[in-house]
Amino acid sequence: MEMDAVKEQIDRLTEELHQHNYYYYMLDDPRISDYDFDQLLKQLADLERAYPQYAHPDSPTQRVGGTVTKQFATARHVYPMLSLGNTYSEGDLLEFDTRVRGLLSRQPDYACELKYDGVAISLIYERGVLVRAVTRGDGVQGDVVTANVKTIGSVPLRLTGNVPALLEARGEIVMPFASFESLNAEREEIGETPFANPRNAASGSLKLQNSSEVAKRGLQFKLYYALGENLPFKTHYDGLQTLHQWGFRMPDVLDLKPDIQGVMDFIAYWHDHKKSLPFPIDGIVIKINSFEQQAQVGSTAKSPRWAIAYKFPAERVATPLLSIDFQVGRTGIVTPVANLQPVNLAGTVVKRATLNNRDFIKDMDIHYGDMLYVEKGGEIIPKIVGVATEQRPVDAKPVSFVTHCPVCGTELHHNEGEAGMFCPNELHCAPQIKGRLEHFISRKAMNIDSLGEGKIDMLFAHDLVQNVADLYTLTYDQLYGLEKVVEDENGKGRVLSFKEKSVRNILNGIEASKSIPFERVLFALGIRYVGEVTAKKLARHFHHIDALASAPKEELMSVEDVGERVAESIIDFFNKTENLEIVMHLHEAGVQFAIDEQQNRPSSQKLNGLSIIVSGVFSIPRDELKTIIEQHGGKNVSSISKNTSFVLAGDKMGPEKRKKAESLNIPIYSEDDFWKMIQE
Numbered sequence: 243m244e245m246d247a248v249k250e251q252i253d254r255l256t257e258e259l260h261q262h263n264y265y266y267y268m269l270d271d272p273r274i275s276d277y278d279f280d281q282l283l284k285q286l287a288d289l290e291r292a293y294p295q296y297a298h299p300d301s302p303t304q305r306v307g308g309t310v311t312k313q314f315a316t317a318r319h320v321y322p323m324l325s326l327g328n329t330y331s332e333g334d335l336l337e338f339d340t341r342v343r344g345l346l347s348r349q350p351d352y353a354c355e356l357k358y359d360g361v362a363i364s365l366i367y368e369r370g371v372l373v374r375a376v377t378r379g380d381g382v383q384g385d386v387v388t389a390n391v392k393t394i395g396s397v398p399l400r401l402t403g404n405v406p407a408l409l410e411a412r413g414e415i416v417m418p419f420a421s422f423e424s425l426n427a428e429r430e431e432i433g434e435t436p437f438a439n440p441r442n443a444a445s446g447s448l449k450l451q452n453s454s455e456v457a458k459r460g461l462q463f464k465l466y467y468a469l470g471e472n473l474p475f476k477t478h479y480d481g482l483q484t485l486h487q488w489g490f491r492m493p494d495v496l497d498l499k500p501d502i503q504g505v506m507d508f509i510a511y512w513h514d515h516k517k518s519l520p521f522p523i524d525g526i527v528i529k530i531n532s533f534e535q536q537a538q539v540g541s542t543a544k545s546p547r548w549a550i551a552y553k554f555p556a557e558r559v560a561t562p563l564l565s566i567d568f569q570v571g572r573t574g575i576v577t578p579v580a581n582l583q584p585v586n587l588a589g590t591v592v593k594r595a596t597l598n599n600r601d602f603i604k605d606m607d608i609h610y611g612d613m614l615y616v617e618k619g620g621e622i623i624p625k626i627v628g629v630a631t632e633q634r635p636v637d638a639k640p641v642s643f644v645t646h647c648p649v650c651g652t653e654l655h656h657n658e659g660e661a662g663m664f665c666p667n668e669l670h671c672a673p674q675i676k677g678r679l680e681h682f683i684s685r686k687a688m689n690i691d692s693l694g695e696g697k698i699d700m701l702f703a704h705d706l707v708q709n710v711a712d713l714y715t716l717t718y719d720q721l722y723g724l725e726k727v728v729e730d731e732n733g734k735g736r737v738l739s740f741k742e743k744s745v746r747n748i749l750n751g752i753e754a755s756k757s758i759p760f761e762r763v764l765f766a767l768g769i770r771y772v773g774e775v776t777a778k779k780l781a782r783h784f785h786h787i788d789a790l791a792s793a794p795k796e797e798l799m800s801v802e803d804v805g806e807r808v809a810e811s812i813i814d815f816f817n818k819t820e821n822l823e824i825v826m827h828l829h830e831a832g833v834q835f836a837i838d839e840q841q842n843r844p845s846s847q848k849l850n851g852l853s854i855i856v857s858g859v860f861s862i863p864r865d866e867l868k869t870i871i872e873q874h875g876g877k878n879v880s881s882i883s884k885n886t887s888f889v890l891a892g893d894k895m896g897p898e899k900r901k902k903a904e905s906l907n908i909p910i911y912s913e914d915d916f917w918k919m920i921q922e
């Protein structure tokens with residue numbers, strides 16, 4: 243294609259896709275199917291890849307993400323990002339109204355809107371093009387998260403119309419409930435801690451390093467005002483409407499009220515209807531509508547006097563305590579969990595809630611048969627906040643904490659100064675063994691994804707694994723045909739049996755975990771109090787497991803963050819013969835137990851001198867596959883040429899790449915071929 247024609251086509255596709263984004267995200271009125279949109283987007287992405295010099299910085303392809311940010315830069319806000327004063331009662335609101343009217347010569351109109359429960363963001367547009375997105379930070383400066391924010395559909399990448407040369411739009415990034423729930427379900431499945439609420443999930447998502455991951459999180463942007471020189475509007479309400487004409491979505495809810503009574507009616511309405519919203523709010527924001535009046539009322543250093551937030555009270559219900567389960571975790575800690583009479587609370591049915599520990603039960607003086615108050619505030623997880631003692635049945639007995647492990651029967655212990663009771667039978671208590679296995683395979687540890695979804699339970703039930711080292715002795719024949727009962731969506735049980743593909747996936751996942759670096763292996767071992775960060779510091783200090791295992795307490799304590807409690811726990815761990823044997827077996831299996839082993843020395847030279855292209859989706863993350871290639875002496879390359887040795891093709895490998903490989907006669911190997919090649 244002629245260069246001019248290429249440029250023209252890129253311009254045309256960019257324009258067309260911007261227009262369709264506008265119909266879809268801003269007007270909720272798509273004009274073409276998702277499929278057709280994706281085809282156009284793909285055409286543009288392909289052209290931009292081949293001719294990056296013609297790609298627009300605000301190209302709609304940025305929605306898909308792909309930029310990796312290792313460390314977020316910080317930027318100073320042009321206007322500081324203030325916060326709002328909070329109120330919790332009608333009385334406070336009346337006071338606010340009296341105060342502002344005292345400063346003004348006439349009654350102000352109040353703009354009422356939702357108080358979105360997410361993360362504040364500042365969007366900087368230069369000549370109508372989004373150039374920077376910055377988090378609130380400390381209000382003076384925040385993190386630059388532009389690539390991540392560009393993936394959010396409701397953030398316009400460019401504005402149209404008579405837009406000022408410099409415009410700052412501010413709003414909140416929220417995660418709708420549906421996205422929050424599916425994200426957490428996914429996290430639990432792979433052994434990651436779920437987010438406590440959509441706000442934390444939104445905030446965590448904005449700080450992801452890979453923007454294509456952010457694109458999958460379903461975030462939304464909610465505009466709440468704009469700043470700039472000589473803006474062509476004089477009221478908050480007109481401002482939002484003008485911004486809508488320039489390309490932003492109108493707020494879902496925005497009302498003007500002539501007096502404080504109107505504001506209170508608005509609050510009462512949304513107090514009752516907030517459950518119907520698909521995203522979280524934690525109150526209502528009230529702003530003086532006229533900018534002139536805003537200026538007359540002014541601001542303090544921390545917050546404007548012309549606006550106020552009314553926060554909804556946390557919702558609370560009372561429900562009977564039916565029974566208590568005592569659950570044993572990975573570290574043996576026994577957690578009491580209340581089974582409650584199911585009750586509706588802020589949109590979800592609550593059936594269970596944690597009672598934390600023995601002291602919590604004692605301090606609240608909880609009795610069997612009590613009515614318990616359950617509260618749900620900003621947190622999605624319900625909390626027990628009190629007991630309705632006046633409703634206690636006369637013969638109610640106080641809840642006593644179990645004295646023995648409810649699973650293995652061992653007498654529980656208690657460490658001085660800690661609230662938790664724990665089962666000391668760590669080597670033979672089933673939930674502790676399973677918990678350690680689950681922890682070992684989890685994402686931040688050995689990342690053996692293919693063993694998720696209850697498979698550990700099954701291996702354990704068939705007596706195939708008793709400790710983490712046993713995973714490395716599993717064979718194809720042991721796994722093939724194993725059965726597991728799963729529940730379908732109607733709660734009916736179905737028997738699934740392992741066929742060739744799942745068995746291969748499991749074995750490949752276990753094989754791949756041998757290249758996980760020492761620091762993560764150390765975390766995976768599950769030594770009490772040795773979390774991810776401590777494991778990293780220990781690995782960097784000791785370099786090798788033998789040095790760590792024989793270190794005296796003083797040396798352990800010389801490592802940053804390692805106090806007496808952690809040091810003693812490490813010593814205890816390595817004093818147990820069973821643990822030493824596990825470490826030895828893992829070592830023999832090829833798991834990394836030294837820093838330099840994995841960084842400097844390749845595991846083999848089987849791929850020496852080969853240039854390999856990795857394309858498609860595999861049973862393990864692509865980055866890990868690339869590390870394994872390097873560890874076996876191979877080189878990862880990104881574009882096919884006659885010098886490419888072979889293409890390693892996963893599922894959904896791009897048809898273009900396949901065609902090109904075939905035309906150059908370059909062999910294409912499957913993931914299975916690859917594993918055979920390096921395991922031979």
Ligand code: IVH
Pocket residue numbers: 323324325326327355356357358359361362363413414466527545546549551
């Ligand atoms: S206006 C001067 N409007 O609440 C601050 N804020 O503490 C003006 N928020 O940091 C902010 N919804 O992140 C405004 N409709 C809304 C809002 C809103 C949520 C957040 C915002 C701010 C915090 C106030």
